[in-house]
Amino acid sequence: MNYNSSPTAPLNFLNHKTGLWSWLSSTDHKRIGLLYLYSITIFFCAAAVLGLLMKIEKFAPGETIMTAQTYNGIFTIHGIIMIFIVVIPGLAAVFGNILLPIMIGAKDVAFPKLNLFSWYVYITGACLGLYSQFAKGHVPDAGWTFYVPYSAEVNSNIVIALTAAFVLGFASILTGLNFIVTIHRMRAPGMTWFRMPLFPWSLYATAWIQILATPIIGITLLMVIAERTLQIGFFDPALGGDPVLYQHLFWIYSHPAVYVMILPAMGVVSEIFPTFSQKPIFGYMPIVFSSLAIALVGYFVWGHHMFTSGMSYQARWFFSLLTFLVAIPSAIKVFNWLSTMYGGSVDLKPPLLYAISFIFLFTIGGFTGLTLGSLATNIQTHNTDFVVAHFHYIVFGGMGFGFFAAIHYWYPKIYGRMYNIRWANIAWAILFTGFNVLYFPMFILGLQGMPRRYFDYDPKFQTGQMISSIGAFILIIGLIGMISNLVYHVRRGAIAPANPWHGVTLEWQIPSPPPHENFDEVPVITRDPYVFDNPYTK
């Protein structure tokens, strides 16, 4: 990789060393962030193609391009890749790595070698996930949730897929640990906790979830492996186990994992709204504490995934109540972001378009989450396409659009070049349209009774399925447009100034791309993070 290779280009983290090995052995947090970015992008594209194949299959009832067994395998690996390889590491591993130290005034993370090791662990886990598809035997077909008793009994490469998820969990834990220590120990002089920008705050809340919740899924997956290989009865009633225990253990991690995905996205848009409104963030403290509240309360709501599992009534209403409570801090954030724009000098550049889309899609996902969190309506919508639509509005509409907002926001900082704004706007419009055409009909299909994970369906669902499949094609066109714009302009884009968006946080005060060690001298922080007294402020 050879960026800005002109002899006159100043030395920066991209060009101070060249050659593949300089990247694979680099402990520079920014380079490691880019390694994650490229890895995640490749896996995301692969999983998106798998998603498109599923939608092509569903264009008409009956078998069209694949068998039922192939469909089961495809939705399983689509889920494993998207959840464990793309979305959970996603924002924290990419933009957390690249920007956290810079935004708190540090020269690197607390444990740079551990940081690089995390990426290798991540790649090992990702390769194991791929290996599960090609190893001798049947491809895993238990879905990304690996529910027992099916996953404990089925004759497919489940053990390899479980091991992949187990290994990937370690990368997540190590990254979280690194970020917590970095934020505690390496903030620049004068950067008190409440002078810290909101993206690092969101990473801090996320990191706690990563290190406290991830071990639970690790142990749970090991228990499934132990049951399959050693016949130890954790979950199989015939061996004295309890299948609902698996669901408890799985969701004790996997619900907080949704906040691992979404909290950094909330942090990203909390950076974007002030910059593109040229106005201090509205309600800094409520946003900080709502991040922590989401991280905390999000721990205790896992049972809303299990309302129809045979769980006790008392547990069900308890989880339902807590689910409604966790909506409050999320709503606080939404009101604060909207209030930030109110009266500001709003500049509708691509990062802001994606950030506003984030609010729109995340709010739809949030409200439909309340439908699922309510005991009565959950019975109607459980295990239907409604859940799939809700989930994608939260994870893709939330984390995905947050990720796209982040890459459009920090792209000129990372590469020192600017993408084509017009091209980006068009790609956003196609992507946003495709997203809603793809997923919104699934709410209606779900309410009509279309079960999730079925490769065939009753002909009465065909109109909705066709619209949804057309949406998938539009979405893919939008993705191609967005990614090609970004990739093309890494080398050919116009040289970007150090602060093209007139941001005020620390990353905008250093050159683009940032120097190898970020700062010539460690900065001394003397004011709050969102003070817009620069010449651009009206």
Add this chain to the structure above:
Amino acid sequence: MKNHDNHISSYSLNLTVLLILLVLTTTSVLAIKFHFGAFTVAVALIIASVKAAIVLTYFMHLKFENLLLRLMVSGVFLLFAIVVVITFIDYYFR
């Protein structure tokens, strides 16, 4: 963390802690002979938690760390306890 103030535990203290841990291990094994009904797992978890707390406090030197670190570890324990309690709400009432 008090990097400048390294604490060295005495052999007698470590030995005492070791003996307490062995006694608790024996207790948890002997507890199987008594029938606590629905609370069998709770008894085992409580003994295990006490052992973990002792290891953290003395062997991992939490006792000699600053208040913030102690609060953070305590918070993790509290969180874990709440998660276990909530899980058992289901089992107790099912």
